Amino acid sequence: MLRVENTEQAPVEFSAALIAKFDDIKSRYPEGKQKSALLPVLHLVQAEYGWVSAPAMDKVAEYLDILPIEVYEVATFYTMYFMRPQGKYVLEVCRTGPCCLVGAEKIMDYIEQQLGVKEGEVTADGLFSWRGVECLAACGFGPVLQIGPEYTFYENLTTQSVDTLIADLKAKANN
Amino acid sequence: MGRKLLLQHINAPGINTLDGYRQTGGYAAVEKALKTLSPDDVVEEVKKSGLRGRGGAGFPTGMKWSFLAKPEGVPRYLVCNADESEPGTFKDRYLMTKIPHLLIEGMIVASYALGANTSYIYVRGEMMPQIRILEKAIAEAKNAGFLGKNILGTGYDLELYVQPGGGAYICGEETALLESLEGKRGNPRIKPPFPAIAGLYGCPTVVNNVESIAAVVPIINEGGDEYAKIGIGRSTGTKLISASGNINKPGVYEIELGVPVEEFIYSDEYCGGIANGKRLKAVVAGGSSVPILPANLILKTINNESRLMSYESLSDGGFATGSMMGSGGFIVFDEDQCIVRNTWNFARFYHHESCGQCSPCREGTGWMEKVLHRLEYGHGKMSDMDLLVDVSKKIEGNTICPLGDAAAWPVASAIRHFRDEFEWHVTNAAEATTRNYGLANYADPLPKVEKTEA
Amino acid sequence: MKVTIDGITVDVEPGTSILNAARQIGGDIVPPAMCYYSKLEGSGGKCRTCLVKVSKGSEKDPRPMPKLVASCRTTVMDGMEVQNITSPEVIEARKGVVEMLLINHPLDCPVCDQAGECHLQDLGYEHGAAKTRYEFDRRTFEKIDIGDKIQLHMTRCILCYRCVFTADQITNTRLHGILNRGDHSEISTYIQKAVDNDFSGNVIDVCPVGALTDKTFRFKNRVWFTKPVEAHRDCDKCCGKVTLWYKGEDVIRVTGRKDVYGEVEEFICNTCRFDKKKTADWTIEGPRKVSHKSVISANHYETMKPLPVVKTNPLLQEANKEQFERETRL
Numbered sequence: 001m002l003r004v005e006n007t008e009q010a011p012v013e014f015s016a017a018l019i020a021k022f023d024d025i026k027s028r029y030p031e032g033k034q035k036s037a038l039l040p041v042l043h044l045v046q047a048e049y050g051w052v053s054a055p056a057m058d059k060v061a062e063y064l065d066i067l068p069i070e071v072y073e074v075a076t077f078y079t080m081y082f083m084r085p086q087g088k089y090v091l092e093v094c095r096t097g098p099c100c101l102v103g104a105e106k107i108m109d110y111i112e113q114q115l116g117v118k119e120g121e122v123t124a125d126g127l128f129s130w131r132g133v134e135c136l137a138a139c140g141f142g143p144v145l146q147i148g149p150e151y152t153f154y155e156n157l158t159t160q161s162v163d164t165l166i167a168d169l170k171a172k173a174n175n
Numbered sequence: 176m177g178r179k180l181l182l183q184h185i186n187a188p189g190i191n192t193l194d195g196y197r198q199t200g201g202y203a204a205v206e207k208a209l210k211t212l213s214p215d216d217v218v219e220e221v222k223k224s225g226l227r228g229r230g231g232a233g234f235p236t237g238m239k240w241s242f243l244a245k246p247e248g249v250p251r252y253l254v255c256n257a258d259e260s261e262p263g264t265f266k267d268r269y270l271m272t273k274i275p276h277l278l279i280e281g282m283i284v285a286s287y288a289l290g291a292n293t294s295y296i297y298v299r300g301e302m303m304p305q306i307r308i309l310e311k312a313i314a315e316a317k318n319a320g321f322l323g324k325n326i327l328g329t330g331y332d333l334e335l336y337v338q339p340g341g342g343a344y345i346c347g348e349e350t351a352l353l354e355s356l357e358g359k360r361g362n363p364r365i366k367p368p369f370p371a372i373a374g375l376y377g378c379p380t381v382v383n384n385v386e387s388i389a390a391v392v393p394i395i396n397e398g399g400d401e402y403a404k405i406g407i408g409r410s411t412g413t414k415l416i417s418a419s420g421n422i423n424k425p426g427v428y429e430i431e432l433g434v435p436v437e438e439f440i441y442s443d444e445y446c447g448g449i450a451n452g453k454r455l456k457a458v459v460a461g462g463s464s465v466p467i468l469p470a471n472l473i474l475k476t477i478n479n480e481s482r483l484m485s486y487e488s489l490s491d492g493g494f495a496t497g498s499m500m501g502s503g504g505f506i507v508f509d510e511d512q513c514i515v516r517n518t519w520n521f522a523r524f525y526h527h528e529s530c531g532q533c534s535p536c537r538e539g540t541g542w543m544e545k546v547l548h549r550l551e552y553g554h555g556k557m558s559d560m561d562l563l564v565d566v567s568k569k570i571e572g573n574t575i576c577p578l579g580d581a582a583a584w585p586v587a588s589a590i591r592h593f594r595d596e597f598e599w600h601v602t603n604a605a606e607a608t609t610r611n612y613g614l615a616n617y618a619d620p621l622p623k624v625e626k627t628e629a
Numbered sequence: 630m631k632v633t634i635d636g637i638t639v640d641v642e643p644g645t646s647i648l649n650a651a652r653q654i655g656g657d658i659v660p661p662a663m664c665y666y667s668k669l670e671g672s673g674g675k676c677r678t679c680l681v682k683v684s685k686g687s688e689k690d691p692r693p694m695p696k697l698v699a700s701c702r703t704t705v706m707d708g709m710e711v712q713n714i715t716s717p718e719v720i721e722a723r724k725g726v727v728e729m730l731l732i733n734h735p736l737d738c739p740v741c742d743q744a745g746e747c748h749l750q751d752l753g754y755e756h757g758a759a760k761t762r763y764e765f766d767r768r769t770f771e772k773i774d775i776g777d778k779i780q781l782h783m784t785r786c787i788l789c790y791r792c793v794f795t796a797d798q799i800t801n802t803r804l805h806g807i808l809n810r811g812d813h814s815e816i817s818t819y820i821q822k823a824v825d826n827d828f829s830g831n832v833i834d835v836c837p838v839g840a841l842t843d844k845t846f847r848f849k850n851r852v853w854f855t856k857p858v859e860a861h862r863d864c865d866k867c868c869g870k871v872t873l874w875y876k877g878e879d880v881i882r883v884t885g886r887k888d889v890y891g892e893v894e895e896f897i898c899n900t901c902r903f904d905k906k907k908t909a910d911w912t913i914e915g916p917r918k919v920s921h922k923s924v925i926s927a928n929h930y931e932t933m934k935p936l937p938v939v940k941t942n943p944l945l946q947e948a949n950k951e952q953f954e955r956e957t958r959l
Contacts, residue, residue: 028336030250030293033376038358039341043300054819064358069806072819076808077360077530078341080300096262097463097520098419098506134344134524135262135463136301139419139504140426151303343810360807365674365702531788531807531814533675538729541812545765562762569725572696573677 012056014063018048022063034064038074042081047149051082079133080148087122087129089169091115092146093157095132098139107143107157108132114166127173128166177431178405180393180413181386185273191308193315196276204395205321208284209329212395217288221391223399225411230256230347230384231462231502232577233486236391242371243289244379252380253291255282255388256352257298257305260344262463262524263504266415267385269427271298271305275312279335281388283321284395286333289381293334296385297352300340309337344528348576349382350374351530362532363576384502386415407433410485414503416445421509423447436460436482436489437474440507453509456614457593460489461501463521464581466588467514468498469617479621494588510614515600515607518589519547525582536579539570543586550597553604560590560597593617632705634658634681635715647700647711648679652890658713659890661723661752663730663837664789665701666892672794673701676787677726678752682719685710697722720756727756732763733812734838735784742780743839745852748891749787770815775805776823778844778903779833783815786840792816792832799896800828816840827866830902834885834893845903846874846882857919859886860911866898872917873908880906886917 014022022041029036041064045056057071064071075081082090093108108130112118115128122129138144141155147169154165189195196202208217222237243251255278259267271278278296286294298306313335316322324332343361345351350364353375374380390412394402403411410432419425422440424447430439439445440455449455458473459465476482477496482489486500508517526540543566546559567583574580590597596612630641632650635658641650649667651659660681665673673679679701683694688708697719700711713719731753738744770783788807793816796803804824808817818824824832832841855874862869874882883902885893905911 028295028334028338030376033357035358036338036356039300039355040339042341043303043339057819066358067803069803069818070359072808073360073806074341074358077810078300078343079810080342095520096524097459097517098263098504100517100520101420101506101508101512133301133342134527135260137259137265137268137299139263139265139506140417141265142419146301149303151301153304360810365699367704526811529811531809531811532790533677534726534729534787535677537788537812537814538732542729542732542763542765569722569729573680573722573726575674575677575699 009053009055012049012053012059014045014059015048018044019063026064035066035070037064038066038071039078042071042075043149046081050088051085085122088127088173089129089147091128091130092133092136092148093130094134094136094138094142094144096135098135099142099144102142104143107145107159107162110159110162111145114162127170177429177434178413179429180397180402180405181270181277181389181415182274182427182429190274191272191276191312193276193312193319196274200396201276202280202316202319202321204392205280205283206327208287208395209327209331214288214290217284217391217395220394220399221288224390224394224402225399225406225409226387226390226394226402227410227486228384229386229390229414229502231261231464233500236383236387239371239383240285240289240381242369243381244372245290246379250293250376250378251289251291252375252378253282253286253289253294254349254352254356254375254380254382255294255296255385256347256349256382257296257302257385258340258344258347258352259302259385259502260299260347260528261502261504262521263417263419263459263506264462264502265417265419266427266503268302268305269417270385270389270415271302271309275305275308276316277389277392278309278385279312279316279321281391282335283316283326283333284391285381285383285388286335287331288391291381292332293336295336295338295356295375297338297340297346297356299346300342303339306337306339313337343530344524345530345576345578348578351576352382353380360530362530363578365575405431407483407485408487410487410500414484414500416484416503416505418446418505418507420505420507421450421453421512422507423450430484432483432485433488434484436484439484439505446505446507449507449509451509453511454614454618455507456510456512456617457508457514459498459504459506459508459585461499462504463506463524464577464584465499465501466494466497466584467518467592468496468588469592470614471618471621472496472592473498475621477621494584495591498588511611513551513611514589514593514596515547515551518586519544519551521585522547522582525578529578529582533575533579535570536574536582539566539579540582542566543582547586550600553600553608555597555601555604557598557601559601560594563587564590630705630707632707632709632711634711635713641705645705647681647683647698647703647705647709648673650705651700651711651713660700660713661748661755662701662890663748663752663787664791666791666794666835668892668896669791669794669798669835672789672791674699676730676789678723678730680719680722680726682712682716683709684712684716724756724758727752728758728762730787731757732761733768733784734787735767737785740848741782741785741839742842742847742852743785743836746891747839748837768812773817773821774823775818775821776825776844778830778899779824780842780844780847781816782840782842783817785838786816787838788814788816789837791835791837792841795831795835795896796824796829799831800826802826804829825899827898827900828896830899831885831893831896833902834887834896837891843882843884843902845906849881850876855881857917859914859917861914862901862905862911864898864901866900868895868897869901870895871897871901871911873911873913878908880908880911 025037061068061071143157184199226236227233346355346361351361355361370380455470476491522544526544529540531537567587570579571583600607660679663676680697681700685691687706873880
C-alpha cells in the first residue's frame, strides 16, 4: 500500500478548462470505451497539480465513470505518475546501460551533490527533486535527462550543462 | 553509399511540416493507394516487399496484415506501436521528431489496406515532445484533406489519434499496449486469441512498429518488388539502426540490410569507429534483450565469414555464437567497459519493468538482479554464474510474454561469452571494484572450427 | 474431440482447455493450478504451474508447440497429444516455477491458518527442493488492515489475481486491486479501507495460499483438528450450502463447499460465512468426505458416526474426549 496519510490530501475540483481537455480526449474513443482516456487524463491532472493525489484519482474515476480502484491500479503501475508531491522540477536522468557507457552514473552523482538531496527527495526550497529512470530512448545522445510536465529532453549532459540547467531553472522559478 | 528510403529527405528544409514534406513528394503514396489500388492490392504490395516487422520480432508485415479477421459489422483497428523503450533503440523517436508526416502517411495507407476507420499511435508517455509534434502534423494533414471524412474524395474515412503511455517498457509488447490503450495496467494478455482476431476493444487489430508503418510509404511509391530488390536474402529493404555507446558518431543510420558489421562500426558513413582511439570489446546488436557478443564474434561468424547487418547473419550460429537483429539498437562497448556491471544494469532494467503478472518473470528477474549486484560489488561466489544461468533458463520460455526471454538472454549470453570476466570478479573481488577487466582475449581471432559431421 | 494426455485419451467438448480435459480424466495427470479457477472468467495463465508440453498440435497440424503452454488457457484440438507428468521438461519447468513462487514466500506455515489446505504447501512438497538457493531477504510489505472479517498477509500472496476476479464478478463492487508493478505488486486498497460487502468473504475461499484468511477463525485451531460437516440453510442471498468446521461442539468456521481441486461448488454470502456460527442455524447433511490423503483425516474423523455434531450424541462426546486427551498428552 502507498502510505499517503502524512501527505495533505486536499479535496480536488477540476477547472472547466481542464474538463474541456478531458472531454476532447474522451471523444477519441468509441462509445462506452471512455476508460481509454485514463492515462492521458492522469497526465493532465499531474501537469495541473504536480502529482496525482487520492482525491484527484477519485475525481477522475467519477469523471470516467469507473471504480476508484481501477484508477489506483493504473496510476501505480506506470512510473510517470507521482503518488506523492515532488519538487517543482523533477530531473529524471536515464540510468540504463547505453547512457551509463557514456557517463550517466557520474551525472547522477553530480546532480545529487549539486542539489544536496537524495534520489526521490525534494530540495528545501521545493524547487527540485531528481531520480534515475529507465531508458528514455535517446541512447545516441546520452547522458540524457527529462523534465516534466512538458518532458523537455536535455541531451549529451556534462557537469557544466547540468550547472547551467539548474541555474536556468532557478532563475525561471524566481521570475 | 546505400540507398535511403526513409531518411532520404531528412535534411530538407521544413521536412517536419506538411508543405516541406509535400515538396519532397510526400503523400504521393496516399494518392496512389487510395485512388489506384484496392486495399488488397496494398496488402499484396507489402507482402511482395518482404518487409519484416521492425519492432524486434521480425515477423513479415504483409503476412501479419493478411491474418486480420474481417467479420461483418465489427470495426477493425490499426495501432502503431511507438512505445520505443528497448534500451539502445531510439530510431522511432528520431523519425517522429524529424519527419512526422512519413509516419502519418504510412498510417493512412496501412489503415486503408486494413479497412480501419479509426487508428491510434501509441507513443510512450515520456515522448511528450513527439506527441505534440505528431498532433500538430495530424492537424495539418487533416486540414489538407488527408485525414477525416471522404479522404481525397475517395469515400474513405479515417480518424487518427495519438495516445500517450504512462511509463512502462512492457507496453511495447503488443497485447500489453492494447491493454494500456484501453486504460488498464500494462499486463500482457494470454494468447491466443491474438490481436488479429480479438485486439483493441475485442475487435480485430493490427499492431505495427513506427518504422514498419513508415516503410509502407516507399513500398507503395516504388512497388513491393522494387523494395525487395534492396537488401540480402530474406532481409529485404532498409533498416534504421540506432547506434550508441562508445563510438565516434552515435546516431540513427539507415542501412541497406546486408552491410558488413565491421563496415558499420568503422566506416565514416556510419559509426566512425570506436571513440577515443579505444578498441572494440563487445556489441549488443539489436537492443538490450538480444545476446551480447564479444568483438571477435560480432565481426565474424563462427565459420570465419564476415558478419552482416541482416536478420539471418546476425543470428548465424544460434545463441551459441550468434545474436539477433532485434529492433536494431546497436550498442558498442569499448575495452574499458565492464560486462558484469552492464549485465547487472540490464538485469535491473528488466526487474524494474517486469509487470509482475506471471511468477517466473516477477520473481526471477529480481533474483538475477540481486545476484549480479553482489557479483559487481565484490561479494559474488564462483557458483553464482551457474546459478544465474539456471535461473535464466527457468524464466526463458515459461512466461506469458517475451519479457521473460528478454530478461534471460542478456544474462545467459554475458556468462556464455564473458565467463572469465565474471570469475575474475569473484577471485579478484577487491581489484574488480577499482579497475576493469579490460579487453582480455575478446577481440582475438576466432579459432578455426573443425567441421563436425552432423 | 479427442485429446490424449500422458497416454490417456478422453473425449471432450470443443473449447475445453487442456487442464479441464485432464480433470475429466482425473488422477495424477491433472496439472496443478494456483491461479486458474473455473468459476472465475479470465482467471488463469499467470502462475505457470500448469505448464504442459503439447507434443502434437492436432490431427490436422501435428506439429508440436514450440514452448510449454499454460494448460488452463490452451484449448484442446482434435487429436492433440499432451505430456504432463510423462515429460521431464515439464517437471523441470514446474520445479522452477515452484522455486520462484517460494523464494519470497515466508516460511511461516507453523502459524499460518492456511496450513493443511494450502496449495503452495502441497506444490512445494511435491516439486520443491529441500533447500532454498535464494540468499537474500524475503520481500516484505507494510501491513494493511482490510477490515474485521478478512485478514490480509501480503507476504504470502502469489498474485494469482483470483480475489480480484472474485470481487469483480461475484461482489457488487470492487474495493481492492493489484497496486504497483513487478515484484512490488500487492493486493491493496489505496487508502486503508475495509473490504466489506455481501460476498467479499469469498476471496478467502479462492485464495490458494494464506494471503487472505478468515479473521474470525484466526488462530482458533489447526485445520486438521477440525471436523468438517456439510450443512445448508435457507438463505435469501446465496445457495446456503456450506461446510461447517467444528472444534468440539462449536462451529469455528464456515466456508463454501470445495471440490477435489479446491474450488468452491458455489459461492456463499457473508451472512452465512460470518454470522451463522451456531449448529441451530443449519440443517446438517452429514460429514464431509475427506480424502484419506488429507491432513484433515488425521483426526480419526470417520469413526464419529452418526452425526458428530448433535449435542446429546454420546459417541461424539466420546470422540471429543479422546481427541482432547490426545492433544493434552501431546
